[in-house]
Amino acid sequence: MPVVTQSEGMSRRELLSRSGVVATAVATVPLIGADALAEEAPGEVGVRMTVNGTVTPLTVDPRETLLDVLRERLRLTGTKKGCDRGQCGACTVHVDGERVVSCLTLVATLGGARVTTIEGLADGDRLHPLQQAFIDHDGFQCGFCTPGQIMSAAAVIEDGRARTDDQIREQMSGNICRCSAYPGIVAAVQQARKEMR
Amino acid sequence: MSVSPIGRETARVDGPLKVTGRAPYAADYHPDGLVYGHLILATVGRGTVREMDVSLAEAAPGVLAVYTPFRSIRIINDFAGRGAENYTVLQDTTVRFRGQIIGLVVADTLERARDAAALVTAEYTSTTPRTSLADSGPGTSPGAEQVLAPGVGSIDEALASAPVTITTTVSQHAQHHVAMEPHATTAVWQDDQLTLYCGSQGPQRHASAIAASLGVEPAKVRVIARYTGGGFGSRVPAWNEAKLCAAAARALGRPLKVVLTREQLFTTVGHRSAVRQTVRLGAESDGRLIALSHESDAEMPAVAGWPLMPAEGTSAVLYRTPNIRIDQRLVTLDTPSTWAMRGPGEAPGAFAVETAFDELATRTGIDPVELRLRNYAVREPLGGRRFSSKYLDQCYRVGAMRFGWDRRPRRPRSRTDGDWLIGMGMATAIYQGGRGSSSARVQFRDDGRVTVASGTSDIGTGAWTMLAVAGADALGLPVAAMVPELGDSALPPGGSAAVGSGATASTVPAVQAACRSAVTALIRAAVENPRSPFHGLDPADVRYRQGRVSSGRRSMGFRDLLRAMGVPDVQAVENTEGIDRDGPYAFQSFGAHFCEVRVHRLTGDIRVSRFTSVFDVGTVINARTARSQLIGGIIWGIGGALLESDPIEPDGRYAAANMADYLVPVNADVPAIDVHWLDHPDPQVSEVGARGLGELGNVGSAAAVGNAVFNATGIRVRDLPITLDKLL
Incomplete structure (x- = not known):
């Protein structure tokens, strides 16, 4: 009988040390406010980003994704991990006004960046028009993909790229909803789009 | 008089929390001292783990523990024929399928646990797994069931006597639930009491399974699953990762969180079995059935799982026929555990029989709707019972009208729009409409509000809102x-799990009973409490109506009454029984799907362009959430027809075990969907008359798509999914 040896995953540390691209990117990112990062230990990276309007200095393991930092360190758990591979869109947030999948965004690259999450979308207790529209049109069921859907929709509306239903469907297709609330999502984006003009 | 909210559009009461990201799911809890676990899965299809080298992982920064079959942690087998898997995780070195859990690494951060897990190596002795239905079948039959007309010797004889016969063999690979929330468990021990945060379709069942696997009293385990990011069947059992997480947290004396990676989910939390089915129809030339045979071969993993039985919920209950036989065989394979997935047997079963019916319609030249009306059943063809309530004929007629079925091209491949071929297809939906036992607690509170609690779960179904309505x-x-209140195993025992499309049909009667008892308790308190203005009155002279307690000219809202009495709340708990599944009636929900597709003449690209479905589900409790569930089910049918498939390789590896390769519908795959339901409360199921609808939309919808593709192209694809290469 054959003997098989398992050594499937390369660790991300190995990957970082072997991959010139990633390692260089980490090393050359301009760290705005790096002077405030005296605590930086060997192998760690100091980053100061603005999260939902609050300046947030952090010392991070270079492997840490924006998603994991938001969830595990800043306790902003509204942003969800659906796949960790950029395949589902549940982790969508805004970086400098653009939608990104936070699972494929390393925090070490975000010095000086403005990050907005679902927690930063509402105006105090007043729901953002998209949040209200998702409720009005039942644009979700289990609610797990919803923060990502809403953040994606906000960027799509802001871009002005989605006017017709078909354009909205296309632009929102990076955000999977397994409950399949898609028709409600399209209706919600249409309603909010008119209110946000 | 206030208007009843039953059947109206009520926005989800959990909506504001979900759209702001404040609804806590299992992985969102951060107890003090939390540590993180990462699983290691086997990379051979069948064999033995000879040794594992954990030295690098143990020496890695922040690592607290590495558990393997060689350095195990005690977990008790709680299978007893009812769990999903018959072995116990990490208790032996046997590898039963590729992707089985063989290790857990715990570290102080997520990144460190994940990296350390990648440093563990394993040596195996392996053999070739059994992975192919065709190579390992035909399966073992738990017993064919049949009804034959007097004088008919066998189903084959009946089929041979028919002027028209159709034989349709359809097949599909494994499918996956792909709930958006990866299975996650956060386990917190305090003294000897465990609180387990996890997604669950039935928190009370979950708690008892976890308690059994840990060897503790059920009362020592509390499962909290208030927000669950989708279930679709995959969160009915407590899977190994949850048991392992709870056991490791106990051993380490630290709160532990284990979140499965998306790839790990494809082999650790169940899948819909691959299945091959053959439907044979024998009919008169006018389309009336003489005989129907429905056979299937599906997986029964060596580790156990859900037996996929596609005929009993479809062919056995759909059409009138004097001769019928179903034989649902199971083939032993070395695959991961199978489990029920939305419309577990019914969705594939309906694809088989509704495709065969479309072929019969084509052969006889009878309109597909008319063919189904000619074979309309008022009794179960196999079981013989009458249906509790059935308006499927209206579904066909109303659906045909709303859709514009009369404009369907009669000849396949006869209508075009530029380079696009246009086709229309239809199919029947059917799903059991049962009602199980349930319980509820209703509590009048001195803040003027009323708690309505039941130990059920909201997996996106709208149960939060159902309780309120x-x-x-x-x-x-x-x-x-x-x-x-729901999603907590500490709620009164006996809550209905969110399974079998039955949570609403089961729970609403319990809430009604508890409300009646709470009113009785409120009145009793009002006449017995010396501080009550109703003290000393005969309870028969005291009335409750719309929140007010009255007697003669005295009237008081319950809030003021409770405050006057100095009582914070008055409550009642009630348990209700389900309907007798072996009773005189067959309970089924019904529907008719109509679909239009466009298929590109040159590329084979398939677009679903219109969908209309009409359902008969008894009373609808909340129109808004009901519509969403029905639409969701239909979209699952579109996915099943056109996208979803996970072939297994000979070494036991799933070929599409991630969300880039296992395709589920995205927004651009879905057209506007027209969903309508009839308003016929089912008088046999309960006072409120609700039968359930969570899975119904997913039954028959794939066949409607396939039948439309045939109408557009003249090509009948029997091996799902229908991909463009099969149309060129």
Whole structure:
């Protein structure tokens, strides 16, 4: 009988040390406010980003994704991990006004960046028009993909790229909803789009 | 008189929390001292783990523990024929399928646990797994069931006597639930009491399974699953990762969180079995059935799982026929555990029989709707019982009208729009409409609100809102005055799990009963409490109506009454029984799907362009959430027809075990969907008359798509999914 040896995953540390691209990117990112990062230990990276309007200095393991930092360190758990591979869109947030999948965004690259999450979308207790529209049109069921859907929709509306239903469907297709609330999502984006003009 | 919210559009009461990201799911909890676990899965299809080298992982920064079959942690087998898997995780070195859990690494951060897990190596002795239905079948039959007309010797004889016969063999690979929330468990021990945060379709069942696997009293385990990011069947059992997480947290004396990676989910939390089915129809030339045979071969993993039985919920209950036989065989394979997935047997079963019916319609030249009406059943063809309530004929007629079925091209491949071929297809939906036992607690509170609690779960179904609507209706109060509670095993025992499309049909009667008892308790308190203005009155002279307690000219709202009495709340708990599944009636929900597709003449690209479905589900409790569930089910049918497939390789590896390769519908795959339901409360199922609808939309919808593709192209694809290469 054959003997098989398992050594499937390369660790991300190995990957970082072997991959010139990633390692260089980490090393050359301009760290705005790096002077405030005296605590930086060997192998760690100091980053100061603005999260939902609050300046947030952090010392991070270079492997840490924006998603994991938001969830595990800043306790902003509204942003969800659906796949960790950029395949589902549940982790969508805004970086400098653009939608990104936070699972494929390393925090070490975000010095000086403005990050907005679902927690930063509402105006105090007043729901953002998209949040209200998702409720009005039942644009979700289990609610797990919803923060990502809403953040994606906000960027799509802001871009002005989605006017017709078909354009909205296309632009929102990076955000999977397994409950399949898609028709409600399209209706919600249409309603909010008119209110946000 | 307040208007009852039953059947109206009520926005989800959990909506504001979900759209702001404040609804806590299992992985969102951060107890003090939390540590993180990462699983290691086997990379051979069948064999033995000879040794594992954990030295690098143990030496890695922040690592607290590495558990393997060689350095195990005690977990008790709680299978007893009812769990999903018959072995116990990490208790032996046997590898039963590729992707089985063989290790857990715990570290102080997520990144460190994940990296350390990648440093563990394993040596195996392996053999070739059994992975192919065709190579390992035909399976073992638990017993064919049949009814033959007097004088008919066998189903084959009946089929041979028919002027028209159709034989349709359809097949599909494994499918996956792909709930958006990866299975996650956060386990917190305090003294000897465990609180387990996890997604669950039935928190009370979950708690008892976890307790059994840990060897502790059920009362020592509390499962909290208030927000669950989708279930679709995959969160019915407590899977190994949850047991392992709880056991490791106990051993380490630290709160532990284990979140499965998306790839790990494809082999650790169940899948819909691959299945091959053959339907044979024998009919008169006018389309009336003489005989129907439905056979299937599906997986029964060596580790156990859900037996996929596609005929019993479809062919056995769909059409009138004097001769019928179903034989649902199971093939032993070395695959991961199978489990029920939305419309577990019914969705594939309906694809088989509704495709065969379309072929019969084509052969006889009879319109597909007319063919189904000619074979309309008022009794179960196999079981013989009458249906409790059935308006499927209206579904066909109303659906045909709303859709414009009369404009369907009669000849396949006869209508074009530029380079696009246009086709229309239809199919029947059917799903059991049962009602199980349930329990509820209703509590009048001195803040003027009413708690409506039941140990059920909301996996996106709308159960939070269902509780509020049912309580508001029963008490004559606004929905906003209700405080629903669910998703907690500590709620009164006997709550309905969110399974079998039965949570609403089961729970609403329990809420109604508890509301009646709470009113009785409120009145009793009012006449017995010396500080009550109703003290000393005969309870028969005291009335409750719309939140007010009255007697003669005295009247007081329950809030003021409770405050006057100095009582914070008055409550009642009620348990209700389900319907007798072996009773005189067959309970089924019904529907008719109509679909239009466009297929590109040159590329084979398939677009679903229109969908209309009409359902007969008894009473609808909340129109808004009901519509969403029905639409969701239909979209699952579109996915099943066109996208979803996970072939297994000979070494036991799933070929599409990630969300880039296992395709589920995205927004651009879905057209506007027209969903309508009839308003016929089912008088046999319960006072409120609700039969359930969570899975119904997913039954028959794939066949409607396939039948439309045939109408567009003249090509009948029997091996799902229908991909463009099969149309060129």
